[in-house]
Amino acid sequence: MPAGPGASILDRRLVFVTGKGGVGKTSIAGALAHIAARSGKRTLVCEMDAKGALADAFDVGTLGFEPRQLEPNLFAMTMDTEDALREYLRLFAKVPFIGRIGPLARTFDFLADAAPGVREILVVGKLCYEVRERHYDIVIVDAEATGHIISQIGAPKVIREMAQMGLVREQTDWMIEVLHDPSITGVAVVTTPEEMPVTETLALLDRLEPETGVAPSVLVANRVLPNLFTTRQRDVVERLAEAAPLIVDEVGRGAAAVLDAARITDARRGVGAGHLDRLRAESDLPILIVPELFTRATGRRVVALIGEALAEELD
Amino acid sequence: MARRRLQLQTDLDALLASKEMVLVCGSGGVGKTTVAAAMAVAAVTQIGGRVLVLTVDPARRLADALGVGHIGNEATRVPDSAFAAAGVQPRGELWAAMLDTKAGWDDLIRLHAPDEQVREAVLANSTYHNLASRFVQSHDYLAMERLHELHSSGEYDLIIVDTPPSRNALDILDAPRQMKEFFRSWLLRWLTAPYRSRFFSMASKPFYQIADRILGSRFLEDIAEFFMLFQAMEKGFVEHANEVEALLADPRTTFVVVSTLEAAPSYEAAYLARELVRREHHLGAIIANRVLPASMTAKASATSARKLVKAARGDLAEQIAEQLDTQPEIVGDVLTEIGTRFHDVAVVATREAERRAELSELCQLLVAAPVLDRDVNDIADLLELAAHFTP
Numbered sequence A: 001m002p003a004g005p006g007a008s009i010l011d012r013r014l015v016f017v018t019g020k021g022g023v024g025k026t027s028i029a030g031a032l033a034h035i036a037a038r039s040g041k042r043t044l045v046c047e048m049d050a051k052g053a054l055a056d057a058f059d060v061g062t063l064g065f066e067p068r069q070l071e072p073n074l075f076a077m078t079m080d081t082e083d084a085l086r087e088y089l090r091l092f093a094k095v096p097f098i099g100r101i102g103p104l105a106r107t108f109d110f111l112a113d114a115a116p117g118v119r120e121i122l123v124v125g126k127l128c129y130e131v132r133e134r135h136y137d138i139v140i141v142d143a144e145a146t147g148h149i150i151s152q153i154g155a156p157k158v159i160r161e162m163a164q165m166g167l168v169r170e171q172t173d174w175m176i177e178v179l180h181d182p183s184i185t186g187v188a189v190v191t192t193p194e195e196m197p198v199t200e201t202l203a204l205l206d207r208l209e210p211e212t213g214v215a216p217s218v219l220v221a222n223r224v225l226p227n228l229f230t231t232r233q234r235d236v237v238e239r240l241a242e243a244a245p246l247i248v249d250e251v252g253r254g255a256a257a258v259l260d261a262a263r264i265t266d267a268r269r270g271v272g273a274g275h276l277d278r279l280r281a282e283s284d285l286p287i288l289i290v291p292e293l294f295t296r297a298t299g300r301r302v303v304a305l306i307g308e309a310l311a312e313e314l315d
Numbered sequence B: 001m002a003r004r005r006l007q008l009q010t011d012l013d014a015l016l017a018s019k020e021m022v023l024v025c026g027s028g029g030v031g032k033t034t035v036a037a038a039m040a041v042a043a044v045t046q047i048g049g050r051v052l053v054l055t056v057d058p059a060r061r062l063a064d065a066l067g068v069g070h071i072g073n074e075a076t077r078v079p080d081s082a083f084a085a086a087g088v089q090p091r092g093e094l095w096a097a098m099l100d101t102k103a104g105w106d107d108l109i110r111l112h113a114p115d116e117q118v119r120e121a122v123l124a125n126s127t128y129h130n131l132a133s134r135f136v137q138s139h140d141y142l143a144m145e146r147l148h149e150l151h152s153s154g155e156y157d158l159i160i161v162d163t164p165p166s167r168n169a170l171d172i173l174d175a176p177r178q179m180k181e182f183f184r185s186w187l188l189r190w191l192t193a194p195y196r197s198r199f200f201s202m203a204s205k206p207f208y209q210i211a212d213r214i215l216g217s218r219f220l221e222d223i224a225e226f227f228m229l230f231q232a233m234e235k236g237f238v239e240h241a242n243e244v245e246a247l248l249a250d251p252r253t254t255f256v257v258v259s260t261l262e263a264a265p266s267y268e269a270a271y272l273a274r275e276l277v278r279r280e281h282h283l284g285a286i287i288a289n290r291v292l293p294a295s296m297t298a299k300a301s302a303t304s305a306r307k308l309v310k311a312a313r314g315d316l317a318e319q320i321a322e323q324l325d326t327q328p329e330i331v332g333d334v335l336t337e338i339g340t341r342f343h344d345v346a347v348v349a350t351r352e353a354e355r356r357a358e359l360s361e362l363c364q365l366l367v368a369a370p371v372l373d374r375d376v377n378d379i380a381d382l383l384e385l386a387a388h389f390t391p
Ligand SMILES: Nc1ncnc2c1ncn2[C@@H]1O[C@H](COP(=O)(O)OP(=O)(O)OP(=O)(O)O)[C@@H](O)[C@H]1O
Pocket: A019, A020, A021, A022, A023, A024, A025, A026, A027, A028, A049, A051, A053, A145, A222, A223, A224, A290, A291, A292, A293, A294, A302, A306, B027, B028, B262, B263, B264, B265
C-alpha cells in the first residue's frame, strides 16, 4: 500500500472522527490532534457531544465554545448550538450582538427539532467556517456517533435539496465546497474489533458518501489485542488448563489467575480477529491499528500513548 | 428516606422479585442489551412469573436466541426448549420484544388522532416522517411509552427495558417532559394560530423576522401546516406523557445502571447514578459488566506470574510438554509469554477494582458480571452471566 490514503488523513484540513458509542472516538480524535499539533500544525479539536470527555482526555477542567489553547499549536473547544447560532447571526445575518438569546434560542430549538438539518447546519457551518477562514491548519472533530453523523455532515446537502430556504440555504454552497472535497475533508471511522461496532461501521460506509457527499477516508481499529502466539503455541495455550496442577505445584496457587488471564485475553483476541477480518473483507479503506493499552494512566497519558501508536501507523 | 431503607436490597434477585419495571441504562456499548437479557433470564429461572425483556437493537445472534430476529413490535415467548438446551428448567415464562421506533410512532398517532382524517393526514405527511425519527429524543420516549403500554396490559409480572444508545444517558429521564414541552410550546401555538393573528405577532416580534429571514417563510408555512394537524392530538399526547413520566417515579419501577469499569463509562455511570438519586428515582443496582476476576489483583497471582517466567525453561516445561504431547521449547515460550503479560492484565484489573469501589459508594447494590471469553450470544451465555447476579 502506498503511504498515501491512511497517512494523508492529517493532510486534510477538516477531519471528522466518528464510530459507535464508546469505541474511542474522543481518545482517537484527541490523539490525532495531539500528533497534528506536534508536527507543527495549528490544530483545533472540537467535541460535538458536549459530554466533557475531551476535557477529561486532556486533563483540563472544562472546555467551552471559545477555543482554549492546551499545548503549543493545540486548541480545543466544545460545540454549543446556541453559541453557534449567536455567532452565525452576528457573522451572516448581520444581527448585532444579542445579549439574551433566550426566546430566540427556544424558538430555534423547536424549529431545529422539527426541520431536518437546521441544528446540524449551524454546527457543521461553524466547523467549515473555521476551515474556510484558515484560522487553523487542521480542524479535528470528535464527532457524533454513527447513528447521528449522517444527519450532521449531510445537513448542507439535505438543506440545499430542500427548496425555498432562506439565508441558510445560500450558505450551503461554500460549506459543500469544503465538505465534498476529499483533499480538504476526511472522515475517520473508529471501531473496536467487536461485532456491533464493526457492523455499524460497515453500515455507515455504505451510506456515508451517497447520503452526505462526504467520503470516508480511513478506518481506525482501536483496542486491538496483539497476537502473541503462533498456531503451535496457541494449541498449548488452549490446553494448558489440563496441566494446571503441575503449574500450581511449581509456582503457587496464584497460577490459576495467570492462566485465566492468558486464556481470556487470547480468546477475546481471537474473537476480535474474526471481526477485523470481516472489516477487511468488506472495505477497501486503509485500517490504522491501535492496540489495547494496558496502563493505569488516564487522560493525557492515554492520548499520548494512542498518539504514538497512530503516528507509527501513519508513517 | 424511610421508604428506601425499607426496600433495602441485598441482591439482585430480591430487587427483581420486588419490582415490576426495570429500566436498564448506561453509556454506549457497555452491555445494556446483554445485561437486560441476562437479568430477565435470572428472573425467570430464579423467581418465575411472566417476564418480558424489551430490547433495542440486539446483536444479531442474541436477537435470534431471543426470537426477536424479525422486525415488528410483537412480543414472542422464548421456548422452554431453549432453556432445556442449556440444561435448566425455567420457573416462569420468558418473553422478548424489540423496540421498533418507526412502528412505535405510527401506533402513537393512531392512538391519539381524534379522527381518521387527521390520522391519515399525519401518517402521509413528509414532515412527520422526518420528525418521527428525530425529534424530542424520540427513541427514549418510545422506550418509555412502550413500557407504559406493556405494563398497563397487565400481562407481565416483570418488564425489563433496555434503553437505546443516546448521546446522554440522562435523556431517557427527560424524554416525557420534553414531549410535553414540545406540545405546550408557545411556538407551536403561534405557528398554529390563525394566519392573521400570526401576522400581527410576526410584525411585533423581531425574532420572528429573524427566523423568517434565516429559514425562509415558505418553510415556516410548511411546518405550520403539519403542526396544525399535530395540535389536534395535543391533549392525548400530553396526558399520555404525564402517565409515562409518572412511571419513572413509580414505586414499582427501579433503575439499573450498567457500566464497564473503564474510565469514561464509569464516570458517566457515576454521574447517572447520582442524578437518579437526586431526582428521587429508585436506583436498584449498578452492574459492572465485563469485569476481570478479582483474583487477578491478588498478590499471590503476581508472585506466581513472576515465578512462572523463571520456571518456564526448566523441568516444568518438560513435564507439561510430556503431558500435552508437545515440545518443551514451545511450552517454555508460552509460559514465558503468559508470565510476562500477566502484569498487563493485572494493571487493568487493579484499575477496575478501584473504580468498582468508587461505584459501590453510590449504590447499595453493586453487582459484577465477569468478562466472558466470547460474545454473549445464546441462553447458555446469558445463564452464565445471570449466575453471577445471584451469588
Ligand atoms: N486503545 C485503548 N486502550 C485502552 N483503553 C482505551 C483505548 N481507547 C479508548 N480507551 C478507553 O475507552 C473508554 C472510551 O473511550 P472514548 O471516551 O474515547 O470513547 P468514545 O467513542 O468517545 O465514547 P462516547 O461514544 O461515549 O463519546 C475510555 O475510558 C478510554 O480511556
